[in-house]
Amino acid sequence: MKIVLVAEYRDGKLLGSYGELIDFADKMGGESVMFLVGNDTDLPKYDGVVYLADAENFGEYNPDAHKKLIVDLVGKEQADMVVFCHSSYGWDLAPRVAFALKAAQVSEIVEIADGLPVTPVCNAKLRRTVKVKTPQSVVTLQSGAFGLTEEPAGSPVIEKIEGNGEGRIEFTGYEEAESGGVDLSKAQIIVSAGRGVGKPENVEMIANLAKALGGEYGASRPVVDSEWVEHNRQVGTTGQTVSPKLYVACGISGAIQHLAGMKKSEFIVAVNTDRDAPIAEAADVFVVADLKEFVPLLTEKIQSL
Amino acid sequence: MKILVCIKQVPDMESKFKVDTAGTWYEKTDLAWRMNEYDEYAVEQAIQLKEQVKDADLTVLSVGGNQVKETMKKALAMGCDRGAHIEDDSSSDKEPFEIAGIIGEYAKDKSFDLIFTGMQSQDRGSAQVGILVAEQLDMSAVSTVVDFSYSDGTVNVKRELEGGVKACITAKTPLVVTCQLGLNTPRYPTLPNIMKAKKKELLSLPVEDLLKVEPRQETVKVYFPEKKGGGLVLEGDAAELADKLIQVLKEKTAVLA
Ligand SMILES: Cc1cc2nc3c(=O)[nH]c(=O)nc-3n(C[C@H](O)[C@H](O)[C@H](O)COP(=O)(O)OP(=O)(O)OC[C@H]3O[C@@H](n4cnc5c(N)ncnc54)[C@H](O)[C@@H]3O)c2cc1C
Numbered sequence: 001m002k003i004v005l006v007a008e009y010r011d012g013k014l015l016g017s018y019g020e021l022i023d024f025a026d027k028m029g030g031e032s033v034m035f036l037v038g039n040d041t042d043l044p045k046y047d048g049v050v051y052l053a054d055a056e057n058f059g060e061y062n063p064d065a066h067k068k069l070i071v072d073l074v075g076k077e078q079a080d081m082v083v084f085c086h087s088s089y090g091w092d093l094a095p096r097v098a099f100a101l102k103a104a105q106v107s108e109i110v111e112i113a114d115g116l117p118v119t120p121v122c123n124a125k126l127r128r129t130v131k132v133k134t135p136q137s138v139v140t141l142q143s144g145a146f147g148l149t150e151e152p153a154g155s156p157v158i159e160k161i162e163g164n165g166e167g168r169i170e171f172t173g174y175e176e177a178e179s180g181g182v183d184l185s186k187a188q189i190i191v192s193a194g195r196g197v198g199k200p201e202n203v204e205m206i207a208n209l210a211k212a213l214g215g216e217y218g219a220s221r222p223v224v225d226s227e228w229v230e231h232n233r234q235v236g237t238t239g240q241t242v243s244p245k246l247y248v249a250c251g252i253s254g255a256i257q258h259l260a261g262m263k264k265s266e267f268i269v270a271v272n273t274d275r276d277a278p279i280a281e282a283a284d285v286f287v288v289a290d291l292k293e294f295v296p297l298l299t300e301k302i303q304s305l
Numbered sequence: 306m307k308i309l310v311c312i313k314q315v316p317d318m319e320s321k322f323k324v325d326t327a328g329t330w331y332e333k334t335d336l337a338w339r340m341n342e343y344d345e346y347a348v349e350q351a352i353q354l355k356e357q358v359k360d361a362d363l364t365v366l367s368v369g370g371n372q373v374k375e376t377m378k379k380a381l382a383m384g385c386d387r388g389a390h391i392e393d394d395s396s397s398d399k400e401p402f403e404i405a406g407i408i409g410e411y412a413k414d415k416s417f418d419l420i421f422t423g424m425q426s427q428d429r430g431s432a433q434v435g436i437l438v439a440e441q442l443d444m445s446a447v448s449t450v451v452d453f454s455y456s457d458g459t460v461n462v463k464r465e466l467e468g469g470v471k472a473c474i475t476a477k478t479p480l481v482v483t484c485q486l487g488l489n490t491p492r493y494p495t496l497p498n499i500m501k502a503k504k505k506e507l508l509s510l511p512v513e514d515l516l517k518v519e520p521r522q523e524t525v526k527v528y529f530p531e532k533k534g535g536g537l538v539l540e541g542d543a544a545e546l547a548d549k550l551i552q553v554l555k556e557k558t559a560v561l562a
Contacts, residue, residue: 010466061464061472064445088466091425091432092448095401098433099440104402104521107431116525122428123318126331129525168445170475177469189560213560225487231469238469246560253318267558268536269550274319275538284536285553289543298547305551305561 001030002079006070007050008089009038009060011174017085018044023146024083027112035073037066040158047154057165061089064167067096073161074101079136086140098138105138106130110145123255124278143237143260181232182216184240189215189248192235192262193223196251196272196291200228205295206250212302215244220252236261250291254279271295306361310351310385310421311408311435312344314369314376315428329524330397331428340376343423345491346484350453351421352384353489357455362386368407370394374507381502382494388505393512399520401429405437406518411510412442417479419460424449424483432483439481446481447474451488 005021007014018034025032034050037058044050051073058065070093074082082097084090086108098105109117113129117139121128184190191210193203203223210217219229221236235242237257247265252258254270254277262268263282270283271291280286287294316322316336323332340348348365355361365385367373370393377388391407393399399407412420420442422435432448439446451471452463458478463471465485494502537553539546554561 010470061474086432088449088464088472092436092464095433095436096440096446098402099437102521104400105431105433106522107433120430121527122316122322122331124530125318125322126324126527127530128527130522131525132522134521168476169447172473172475174466175463175471175473177471221486226490234469237467238465246554246558267554267560269554275540276321277319280535280538281533284557285550286536286538287546287550288538288540289546293543294546297543298550301547301551302561 001028001081002077003028003030003032003081003083004070004074004077004079005032005034006082006084006090006093007034007036007038007044008085008087009036009055011060012039012042012055014038014042014044017087017143018046019148019152020085020141020144020146021083022046022152023148024141027146028081030081033077034156035070037069043156043158045152045154046156048156049159050156051159051161053161053163059165059167059171061169061171062165062167063093063096063169065163065165066093067100069161069163070097071100072163074136081136082138084138084140086142090140094138094140101136101138102134103136103138104132104134105140106132107140108142109139110142120256123253125276142256178231181230184216184218184233184235184242187216187242188244189213189246190218190235190242190244191215191248191250192218192220192252193229193250194220194252195222197223198292200226202292203228205292205299209248209295209299209302212299213246215246218242220258249279249283250295252279253277254282306358306419307415307417308351308355308361308363308419308421309366309412309415309417310344310347310363310380311366311438312348312376312380313341313367313423313426314338314373315341315426318427324527324529328526330527333397338372338376340379341423341426343425343427343484343486346486346488347421347423348380348383348385349489349491350482350484351419352492354419354455355384364389366391366408366411368393368404368512369396377507378502379494381505381507382499383492384498386505388507390507390509391512391515392509400522401431401433402437402521403516403518405434405441407512407515408434408438409441410515410517412438419478420444420481422481422483424485435481435483444479444481445476446483447476448483449485450482451485453482453488
C-alpha cells in the first residue's frame with residue numbers, strides 16, 4: 001500500500017502533528033511519502049521523500065491549489081491512500097481531494113481495528129467501524145489518537161514541486177487569539193463551567209467553588225460562545241490547554257475538543273447528571289449529581305474546613 | 306439573491322443511546338430530536354444575510370423522514386422563506402457523499418449565490434457534506450467559519466484554527482460556507498413567527514428523484530466503546546457526595562492541605 005501523508009504549516013512553521021501521520025502509516029504497514037506546502041527552513045524529521053511546495057507561491061490556505069497539488073501527486077505516486085490530520089486544515093481539504101479522486105473519505109479515525117478504521121459517533125458515546133468501497137481512500141485522524149512514542153527522527157529527501165498557485169479564495173492573514181486576562185495555564189486548580197450550568201447567573205457558583213479551592217474558573221466552549229464567560233477562560237483545542245493539579249468539570253460532557261485541553265490535569269473530578277457522559281473516561285472521580293445542588297454544598301463544606 | 310441553508314435533525318446528545326437491530330446505527334425510538342447545533346448558526350447567518358440584502362429568497366433544505374419537518378419548521382419560524390424536504394426514511398444509512406449528492410442534485414439548476422451548512426453534524430460528525438456539495442456544484446467553499454460579512458458579491462469570513470487563531474479570507478459568490486459554533490447568536494422563533502411559518506411552503510420531494518450516486522463506504526458496525534479504567538463513581542445524596550468527594554481529595558491530592 002502506498003500512502004501520501006499531508007503535513008501542515010502554520011505561520012511559517014511546521015506543525016508537530018506530522019508524527020501522528022507517520023505513526024498511522026506505520027500501523028497501516030504502508031510505504032509512505034509526505035506532502036507539504038511550507039518552506040525548506042523547517043522540515044519534518046522523516047526518513048522518506050517529502051514533496052515540498054513553496055508556501056510563498058501556494059499560500060498556507062489555498063484549497064483549490066493545494067487540492068490540485070495533492071491530486072497530481074497521488075497520480076504520480078499511484079497512491080492508495082491520502083492521510084490528513086482531522087484539523088482545521090485537514091477537514092477543509094480532505095473532502096475536496098476525496099471528491100477529485102472519486103474516493104471515499106473516512107473522517108476522524110480514532111483507531112484501526114481488524115484492519116478497519118473506527119470513528120466516533122454522538123460525541124464519542126458510540127463508535128463506528130467503516131469499510132471503504134473505493135480503490136483509493138482519503139482519511140483524517142483524530143488529534144492525539146495516533147502518535148510516535150519517541151521524537152521523530154530521520155532526514156527527508158526533498159522533492160520540490162512547482163505549479164500554479166492560483167485559487168478562488170484569498171487568504172489575507174492571521175488574527176491572533178484574544179490574549180490578556182487570566183492565564184489558566186499557570187493555575188494549579190481549575191473549576192470549569194459547562195453548558196450544564198444552564199444560565200449565566202449560575203457561573204457564579206462555579207467561580208465561588210474555584211475561589212474556595214484557591215483556584216481559577218474556566219469554561220467549555222458553549223459557555224464562552226454564549227458570552228457568559230470571556231474567551232481567555234475557555235479550555236480546549238480552540239482555547240487554553242491546561243494541566244493543573246485539580247480540574248473540576250461541572251456540567252461538561254467531555255467532547256474530544258474539550259478533553260484535548262484538560263486531560264493532562266493531574267486529578268480530574270466531573271460533576272454531571274448523565275452517568276454516560278464521555279467525561280467519565282477521563283475523570284478520576286465522577287460525581288453523578290445536579291451541579292446546581294451539589295456545587296454550592298461542596299463550596300460551603302470546603303469553606304468551613 | 307438566492308440562499309440555501311442545509312440542516313440536519315439529530316438526537317439530543319444527552320440521550321441514552323442504544324445500538325439498532327442491524328447494529329449499524331443508533332436506535333431511533335425514545336430520543337429527543339433537535340436541530341444540529343452547528344446548523345443553528347448556519348440558519349441564523351442565512352437569515353441575517355437575507356435581512357441585510359433585503360431582496361433575497363432563502364430556502365431551508367433537510368434530507369430525512371417525515372419527522373425532520375418539525376426541525377425545518379423551526380428554521381421557517383426563525384425566518385427562512387421556504388422549505389425543501391427531501392423525503393428519505395433511510396437517510397441515516399447514507400454516507401456523506403450520497404447526502405451531498407442529493408443536495409447537489411437539488412441545487413444544481415437553482416443558481417444559489419450562497420449555501421450555508423453546519424461544519425459537521427453532532428451525531429456522525431464527518432465534516433464533509435458542505436464541502437462535497439461545493440465540489441459537486443463547482444463552487445468555492447470555506448469551512449469552520451466564525452465570522453461572516455457580505456458586501457456586493459464579496460464575502461469576508463474568518464476561519465477558526467486551533468488555539469483560537471483565525472484565518473481571514475476573502476471570497477466571491479457563489480460560495481459555500483460551513484458554520485462553526487459561536488458564529489452568531491441564533492434567534493429564538495417568536496410566537497407570531499411560529500404562526501406565520503405554518504403558512505410557508507414546505508415541499509416534500511422523493512429522494513429517488515435526486516439520488517444519482519452510489520455509496521463509497523459502508524458502516525460495518527456501531528458499538529459502545531469499552532470503558533477504559535474509568536475512575537471512582539459517586540452517587541447518592543448531594544450532601545453525602547460532597548463529604549465523600551472532600552475525603553477523596555484529601556487522600557488523593559494535596560489541594561485541601
Ligand atoms: C473545531 C472545534 C473546536 C472546538 N473547540 C472547543 C474548545 O476549545 N473547548 C470546548 O469546550 N469545546 C470545543 N468545541 C465544542 C465541543 O465539541 C463541544 O460542543 C463542547 O465542548 C460541549 O460543551 P459542554 O460539555 O459544556 O456542553 P454539552 O456537550 O452540551 O454538555 C453539557 C453536559 O452537562 C450535563 N448537565 C446538564 N445539566 C446538568 C446539571 N444540572 N448538573 C450537572 N450536569 C448537567 C449534561 O449531562 C452534559 O453532559 C469545539 C468544537 C469543534 C468542532
